[in-house]
Amino acid sequence: MKPPTFEYHAPRSVEEALALLAEHGLDAKLLAGGQSLVPAMNFRLARPAVLVDLNRIEELAFIRPVEEGPAAGGVRIGAMTRQRAVERSALVTERAPLIAETMPHVAHPQIRNRGTFGGSAAHADPAAEIPAVLLAAGARCRVRGPDGDRWIPADEFFLGLFATALQPEDLLLEVELPGQGPGTGCAFREIARRHGDYAMAGVAATITLDDVGTIERAHLVYLSVGGAPVAAPGAAGSLRGEKPTPDVIAAAARRAAHEEIEPMEDMHASAAYRTRLVEILTRDALHAAAERARGDRVANGGHRRREGDE
Numbered sequence: 001m002k003p004p005t006f007e008y009h010a011p012r013s014v015e016e017a018l019a020l021l022a023e024h025g026l027d028a029k030l031l032a033g034g035q036s037l038v039p040a041m042n043f044r045l046a047r048p049a050v051l052v053d054l055n056r057i058e059e060l061a062f063i064r065p066v067e068e069g070p071a072a073g074g075v076r077i078g079a080m081t082r083q084r085a086v087e088r089s090a091l092v093t094e095r096a097p098l099i100a101e102t103m104p105h106v107a108h109p110q111i112r113n114r115g116t117f118g119g120s121a122a123h124a125d126p127a128a129e130i131p132a133v134l135l136a137a138g139a140r141c142r143v144r145g146p147d148g149d150r151w152i153p154a155d156e157f158f159l160g161l162f163a164t165a166l167q168p169e170d171l172l173l174e175v176e177l178p179g180q181g182p183g184t185g186c187a188f189r190e191i192a193r194r195h196g197d198y199a200m201a202g203v204a205a206t207i208t209l210d211d212v213g214t215i216e217r218a219h220l221v222y223l224s225v226g227g228a229p230v231a232a233p234g235a236a237g238s239l240r241g242e243k244p245t246p247d248v249i250a251a252a253a254r255r256a257a258h259e260e261i262e263p264m265e266d267m268h269a270s271a272a273y274r275t276r277l278v279e280i281l282t283r284d285a286l287h288a289a290a291e292r293a294r295g296d297r298v299a300n301g302g303h304r305r306r307e308g309d310e
């Protein structure tokens with residue numbers, strides 16, 4: 001099918017794009033990589049009268065280090081940065097390893113060549129990887145609207161099914177991922193029927209160990225189990241103060257699967273199957289995250305052993 005007719009604009013600056021949004025209001029839609037919006041238009045699920053194409057706005061495509069402030073050691077990724085560029089960035093691999101590990105799971109290389117980092121965040125598909133990892137990594141989003149810029153933390157940005165804190169006249173400019181503190185490890189796991197398909201369930205896990213190998217904090221965020229990325233603060237919190245032993249990790253995974261995450265049933269998987277996936281993926285992700293956190297501690301100043309430690 002072909003989309004309904006629309007008026008097309010290709011601004012060359014953010015200010016020009018914002019002026020078009022202000023002029024056309026709810027009739028207008030921003031076009032990024034078009035990998036979600038164009039299929040939706042072809043199926044007539046979206047019928048914007050005006051398309052504002054962001055592809056000529058060069059200032060929105062970048063990956064930069066953050067050297068100062070609370071996010072020092074992290075990276076900023078411009079909204080129009082292609083997913084493939086993020087996947088291949090040495091800076092992202094070094095400073096935001098959770099993102100680097102996740103990117104190959106987003107669709108197929110052909111789609112990542114067009115699809116943008118910001119487009120995926122703005123689209124807020126509950127089955128998408130990028131929103132879940134942004135939440136797990138403690139990212140924040142810089143948005144520009146009629147009243148200027150504002151930063152929105154990821155846990156206030158993703159509001160529900162294809163719903164974000166973006167207002168109709170807002171444009172997502174960039175995403176900031178904070179540097180990982182010392183002793184932090186992360187891991188991403190998902191199960192899809194075929195590589196590149198949307199996952200039936202997935203999890204992003206982070207663990208921070210103190211200098212004697214005790215878990216200081218952990219985060220668990222899931223995709224494809226609800227209407228938005230879903231965190232499991234209870235299971236993650238139960239790890240605090242513990243050593244990341246197989247029993248401790250297994251108990252946290254059980255808690256996430258059976259007490260916190262309530263997956264829905266759809267044509268891809270039953271709720272019971274998803275619950276099983278949540279438990280297995282959580283266990284696997286936590287083991288990997290803990291192993292990497294130990295490695296990071298050793299690499300960054302050593303890991304003291306106390307009497308009685310395993």
Ligand SMILES: Cc1cc2nc3c(=O)[nH]c(=O)nc-3n(C[C@H](O)[C@H](O)[C@H](O)COP(=O)(O)OP(=O)(O)OC[C@H]3O[C@@H](n4cnc5c(N)ncnc54)[C@H](O)[C@@H]3O)c2cc1C
Nearest residue numbers: 030032033034035036037107115116119120122128129172
């Ligand atoms: C066959 C196929 C398989 C896929 N599989 C996966 C998958 O496994 N995992 C996954 O996560 N995704 C998957 N996708 C989606 C893909 O990752 C998209 O690229 C992504 O969801 C949207 O990014 P985009 O740049 O294409 O945005 P677009 O489709 O251009 O836009 C999406 C929405 O975001 C809005 N928007 C875009 N940029 C901005 C901005 N800067 N500010 C405000 N609003 C903005 C648009 O107005 C639109 O509403 C798949 C797509 C296809 C076609």
